[in-house]
Amino acid sequence: MTRKSYVRPLDLKHGRIDMNHGAGGRAAAQLVEELFIAAFAEADAGRTARGDDGAVLPAPGGRLVMATDAHVVSPLFFPGGDIGCLAVHGTVNDVAMMGAVPLYLSASFILEEGFPLADLKRIVRSMAHAAREAGVAIVTGDTKVVEQGKGDGVFISTTGVGVLPPGRDLGGARARPGDAVLLSGPIGSHGMAILSQRESLGFEHEIVSDTAALHGLVAHMLQRVPGVRVLRDPTRGGLGTTLNEIAVQSGVGMLIDEAAIAVPPQVEAACELLGLDPLYIANEGKLVAICPREDALELLAVMREHPLAREASLIGEVIEDPHHFVQMRTRLGGRRVVDWLSGEPLPRIC
Amino acid sequence: MTRKSYVRPLDLKHGRIDMNHGAGGRAAAQLVEELFIAAFAEADAGRTARGDDGAVLPAPGGRLVMATDAHVVSPLFFPGGDIGCLAVHGTVNDVAMMGAVPLYLSASFILEEGFPLADLKRIVRSMAHAAREAGVAIVTGDTKVVEQGKGDGVFISTTGVGVLPPGRDLGGARARPGDAVLLSGPIGSHGMAILSQRESLGFEHEIVSDTAALHGLVAHMLQRVPGVRVLRDPTRGGLGTTLNEIAVQSGVGMLIDEAAIAVPPQVEAACELLGLDPLYIANEGKLVAICPREDALELLAVMREHPLAREASLIGEVIEDPHHFVQMRTRLGGRRVVDWLSGEPLPRIC
Numbered sequence: 001m002t003r004k005s006y007v008r009p010l011d012l013k014h015g016r017i018d019m020n021h022g023a024g025g026r027a028a029a030q031l032v033e034e035l036f037i038a039a040f041a042e043a044d045a046g047r048t049a050r051g052d053d054g055a056v057l058p059a060p061g062g063r064l065v066m067a068t069d070a071h072v073v074s075p076l077f078f079p080g081g082d083i084g085c086l087a088v089h090g091t092v093n094d095v096a097m098m099g100a101v102p103l104y105l106s107a108s109f110i111l112e113e114g115f116p117l118a119d120l121k122r123i124v125r126s127m128a129h130a131a132r133e134a135g136v137a138i139v140t141g142d143t144k145v146v147e148q149g150k151g152d153g154v155f156i157s158t159t160g161v162g163v164l165p166p167g168r169d170l171g172g173a174r175a176r177p178g179d180a181v182l183l184s185g186p187i188g189s190h191g192m193a194i195l196s197q198r199e200s201l202g203f204e205h206e207i208v209s210d211t212a213a214l215h216g217l218v219a220h221m222l223q224r225v226p227g228v229r230v231l232r233d234p235t236r237g238g239l240g241t242t243l244n245e246i247a248v249q250s251g252v253g254m255l256i257d258e259a260a261i262a263v264p265p266q267v268e269a270a271c272e273l274l275g276l277d278p279l280y281i282a283n284e285g286k287l288v289a290i291c292p293r294e295d296a297l298e299l300l301a302v303m304r305e306h307p308l309a310r311e312a313s314l315i316g317e318v319i320e321d322p323h324h325f326v327q328m329r330t331r332l333g334g335r336r337v338v339d340w341l342s343g344e345p346l347p348r349i350c
Numbered sequence: 351m352t353r354k355s356y357v358r359p360l361d362l363k364h365g366r367i368d369m370n371h372g373a374g375g376r377a378a379a380q381l382v383e384e385l386f387i388a389a390f391a392e393a394d395a396g397r398t399a400r401g402d403d404g405a406v407l408p409a410p411g412g413r414l415v416m417a418t419d420a421h422v423v424s425p426l427f428f429p430g431g432d433i434g435c436l437a438v439h440g441t442v443n444d445v446a447m448m449g450a451v452p453l454y455l456s457a458s459f460i461l462e463e464g465f466p467l468a469d470l471k472r473i474v475r476s477m478a479h480a481a482r483e484a485g486v487a488i489v490t491g492d493t494k495v496v497e498q499g500k501g502d503g504v505f506i507s508t509t510g511v512g513v514l515p516p517g518r519d520l521g522g523a524r525a526r527p528g529d530a531v532l533l534s535g536p537i538g539s540h541g542m543a544i545l546s547q548r549e550s551l552g553f554e555h556e557i558v559s560d561t562a563a564l565h566g567l568v569a570h571m572l573q574r575v576p577g578v579r580v581l582r583d584p585t586r587g588g589l590g591t592t593l594n595e596i597a598v599q600s601g602v603g604m605l606i607d608e609a610a611i612a613v614p615p616q617v618e619a620a621c622e623l624l625g626l627d628p629l630y631i632a633n634e635g636k637l638v639a640i641c642p643r644e645d646a647l648e649l650l651a652v653m654r655e656h657p658l659a660r661e662a663s664l665i666g667e668v669i670e671d672p673h674h675f676v677q678m679r680t681r682l683g684g685r686r687v688v689d690w691l692s693g694e695p696l697p698r699i700c
Contacts, residue, residue, distance in 0.1 A: 022698075025587050025630075025691025029595070052522050052599075053444035053582070054417030056514060061411060067404030068456035068509060070494040094403035106418035108507040110460070142507075144420040146698060150502040157458040157492075159418060159509035164406060172402050232403070237375050245379070249402075280375075341375025348372075348496060 010034045015117040022111070022145025035121055036141060039128040055139035057104055062166055067094035068159040074348040076123065076153055078197050080189075080209030081284075083156055084126035089213050089284055090235065090350060091160040092134045096215040097231040097287065099170040099222055100162035105131060107158050108142040112151035123154060134213035136160065168222065174229040175250035179318040180296035182289045184217065184309035185210075186262035187239050191281035191349050192270045201273065207266050212285030217308045221289065224302045230290035233283065236350055237341045240279035242288055243326045244340045253321020256338070258330045260315040280341045282349045290318060360384045365467040372461070372495025385471055386491060389478040405489035407454055412516055417444035418509040424698040426473065426503055428547045430539075430559030431634075433506055434476035439563050439634055440585065440700060441510040442484045446565040447581040447637065449520040449572060450512035455481060457508050458492040462501035473504060484563035486510065518572065524579040525600035529668040530646035532639045534567065534659040535560075536612035537589050541631035541699050542620045551623065557616050562635030567658045571639065574652045580640035583633065586700055587691045590629035592638055593676045594690045603671020606688070608680045610665040630691045632699045640668060 010030060020027035071087040081089075088105065095102040107127065111120070131138050193209040195201075214233065222228060230250075234242035239261070247254050263271075263278045271278050285308060291299050296314055303312035326338040360380060370377035421437040431439075438455065445452040457477065461470070481488050543559040545551075564583065572578060580600075584592035589611070597604050613621075613628045621628050635658060641649050646664055653662035676688040 019697045022586075025591055028587070029690075052448065054415045054448045054450070054510075056448060056450075056521075057414040057416060062409060064407040064409045064414075064454075064511070065404045066407060066454055066456055066490055066509075066511060068458045068490055068507075069492045070458035070460050070507065072460055072494045072496050098402065098404045098406060100404070100406075104414075104416055106416055106509045108418045108420035108509075110420050110422055110505055110507075140416055140418055142419045144422045144505075144698070146422050146502060146505075149499065152496060152500040155460055155494075155496075155505065157418075157420065157460075157507035157509075159416075159456045159458075159507075160404075161414070161416060161511060163409070171406075236372075237378070241375055340379075347369045348494075350494075 010117060012117050012121050017111045017113055017115040017117065017145055019113055019145055022143065028143065031143060035124055039124040057139060063164040065095050065098040065100035065162045065164050066159065067091055068157065069094060070155065070157045071350060072155050072348050073194065073350050074152065075197055076119065078209055079193050079206050081211040082123055082126050083154060084123035085130035086211050086284060086350060087156040087158045088127050088130035088134060089211050091158040092136060092213045092215055093233045095160040095162040096218040097233055098164065099168040099231065100164040102134060102136045102160050102162040102215050104161045105136050105138045105158050106140045107138055107156060110151055110155040111143060111145045112153055113145055113148045115153050120154065130213065134215060170228060170231055172230055172232060172246045172249035175246055175252050175290045175318045177252055177318050177320040178293050179229060179290050180293050180314055181254060181256060181316045181318060182296065182300060182303065183261060183313055183315045184287045184303060185311040186264045187283055187286060188263055188267040188271065188278040188281035190284040191238065191346060192267045194349050195274065195346065196270050201270060205266050207270060210283055210285035212308055214285065214287055214308060217306045220306050221299065221302055225291060225295050225299045227295050228289055228291045228299065232288050234286060234288055235282050235284060238280040238282055239288065240338045241341045243338065247324040247326055251324065253319045253324055254316055254326045255319050256316030256326065256328050258328050260313045262311055262313065279338060284350065360467060362467050362471050367461045367463055367465040367467065367495055369463055369495055372493065378493065381493065385474055389474040407489060413514040415445050415448040415450035415512045415514050416509065417441055418507065419444060420505065420507045421700060422505050422698050423544065423700050424502065425547055426469065428559055429543050429556050431561040432473055432476050433504060434473035435480035436561050436634060436700060437506040437508045438477050438480035438484060439561050441508040442486060442563045442565055443583045445510040445512040446568040447583055448514065449518040449581065450514040452484065452486045452510050452512040452565050454511045455486050455488045455508050456490045457488055457506060460501055460505040461493060461495045462503055463495055463498045465503050470504065480563065484565060520578065520581055522580055522582060522596045522599035525596055525602050525640045525668045527602055527668050527670040528643050529579060529640050530643050530664055531604060531606060531666045531668060532646065532650060532653065533589065533611060533663055533665045534637045534653060535661040536614045537633055537636060538613055538617040538621065538628040538631035540634040541696060542617045544699050545624065545696065546620050551620060555616050557620060560633055560635035562658055564635065564637055564658060567656045570656050571649065571652055575641060575645050575649045577645050578639055578641045578649065582638050584636060584638055585632050585634060588630040588632055589638065590688045591691045593688065597674040597676055601674065603669045603674055604666055604676045605669050606666030606676065606678050608678050610663045612661055612663065629688060634700065
């Protein structure tokens with residue numbers, strides 16, 4: 001595609017998406033070239049699909065891991081991030097949680113007619129930046145446009161492909177009674193950053209999303225403690241739901257300590273105000289790790305060496321339980337069952 | 351995940367999507383298990399990500415091809431197909447056009463609150479059927495829900511990964527002056543099936559979409575004529591736009607014959623009624639092939655052996671042209687330039 005085919009460049013300051021941008025003709029090609037390729041090409045080392053419908057990629061051998069996420073977060077911009085970097089982090093993290101090294105991302109955009117090109121540019125730049133930081137290349141993409149009122153600004157689906165080094169075998173079904181459960185840091189920041197923005201809660205200290213790519217932390221952990229059995233990022237549904245998912249997948253129970261689970265004071269305050277439990281609030285830069293008991297202290301120390309897990313803690317243990325309950329020792333010394341997310345859902349958090 | 355965790359099964363007859371289905375809790379898990387996994391598991395040979403956020407896949411070595419497409423077609427159901435099979439065919443074809451063997455698909459769904467579960471089930475079954483027929487496994491997925499009025503029923507993004515056999519090197523930049531341009535069959539059926547449904551044109555003979563997976567045709571062609579240089583499916587923007595894209599990518603011109611491009615009579619009639627040019631109408635089961643002139647007749651014969659290209663034709667040649675124009679010899683003996691898609695766009699055709 002050559003720039004000279006277009007009469008004038010896109011107006012990236014005041015222009016808006018119109019239905020022509022989705023029609024597969026010249027306007028669509030111009031949008032791809034001047035907005036998407038311009039942003040993604042820097043990071044891609046020449047692998048981005050230029051004008052072809054797919055990208056050809058060197059395959060490093062071994063097993064592949066593939067993961068996908070649709071992103072519909074509202075608002076699109078929030079303290080600590082935006083839908084662009086979130087769409088990279090979410091999928092990079094899903095690939096990393098399988099123990100794989102993320103390599104390639106695809107991105108598909110569903111744009112609403114009338115969406116400002118300046119906002120789209122900001123989002124796409126944020127994606128490109130996040131991809132560069134995560135060491136992944138956005139190698140192929142697609143753009144569709146829907147009429148005003150049939151979408152909501154922009155939705156982004158990303159798919160990640162990574163390679164799984166030989167011998168690695170992590171998964172939610174591998175927890176065993178006696179294993180230790182670790183958490184990489186304080187919970188609830190992403191979900192409460194979104195909700196407090198949406199509800200216009202004017203806190204003195206703004207809550208900032210924890211959105212981050214966790215592949216580096218994972219690589220560090222697995223290099224030093226290869227016996228880790230389960231990694232999972234507690235996103236939608238929060239820590240409570242994640243632990244329940246793993247319990248059911250592995251056919252075990254869990255017993256966790258409320259006192260060991262840190263919640264930032266602003267998140268705590270916002271949760272109280274809105275009547276929410278931090279255990280069910282989404283995180284986008286945290287992980288749960290389960291490993292054999294004898295590796296637990298080593299893993300904890302290793303995690304704390306990494307900037308994204310300085311406040312890691314040992315939060316509990318895997319136990320035998322035919323009902324697959326997650327139980328919590330409360331601060332007051334009692335016990336309660338931590339159920340799956342219940343009550344009102346928190347929509348469009350990621 | 352065990353079925354017994356849910357109080358009652360999903361009401362797949364009368365139930366509707368609600369915001370809970372997107373919240374990452376029990377309702378979301380139930381939707382995934384009872385609707386998606388139930389449909390996709392048959393086809394997947396155990397590779398589907400069960401409860402994990404990603405799928406672990408054997409990698410067959412060699413280079414990978416990765417392609418993605420967002421699908422926003424309206425209406426969701428149309429003569430000859432639906433958004434489900436279209437979402438499989440579209441991405442399988444993008445992978446196949448690079449000369450690769452499609453292996454794995456991911457699928458991410460953006461569902462509108464209130465969408466009938468019965469319709470979703472029909473769509474998901476259609477995807478599963480299309481994937482089985484195409485020999486690809488839907489290995490991982492994601493589901494998000496947006497409020498009523500912020501989406502339009504269902505949008506589906508699929509990403510495909512395939513493996514490129516050694517020595518294959520196809521791409522839109524490889525056309526050379528003197529090459530032959532072939533087309534696998536009559537054009538315009540998909541786009542006009544959608545438009546005539548949308549405009550409620552009551553034709554005597556319903557126009558049926560040509561949506562189909564082309565990987566088998568591609569394998570057949572490349573096995574017998576390995577020298578093929580370019581393959582491309584003329585989807586959004588139609589044959590006219592596809593030829594222009596290739597001309598610009600390869601830095602060449604093209605000269606095609608109007609008489610050699612078949613248009614089904616119903617498509618011709620509908621185009622006349624709506625004032626549209628079949629050259630810009632989307633296809634979902636056709637391909638353009640460009641090969642050295644000396645291979646052209648062999649390739650034509652090989653294509654016609656395959657059920658999806660019985661009406662293949664030689665439509666023209668690649669020429670030198672510094673302006674990268676696509677010219678057409680008209681039926682009346684004149685010449686005209688076939689520009690990129692111009693005039694009113696045809697939105698949400700795929």
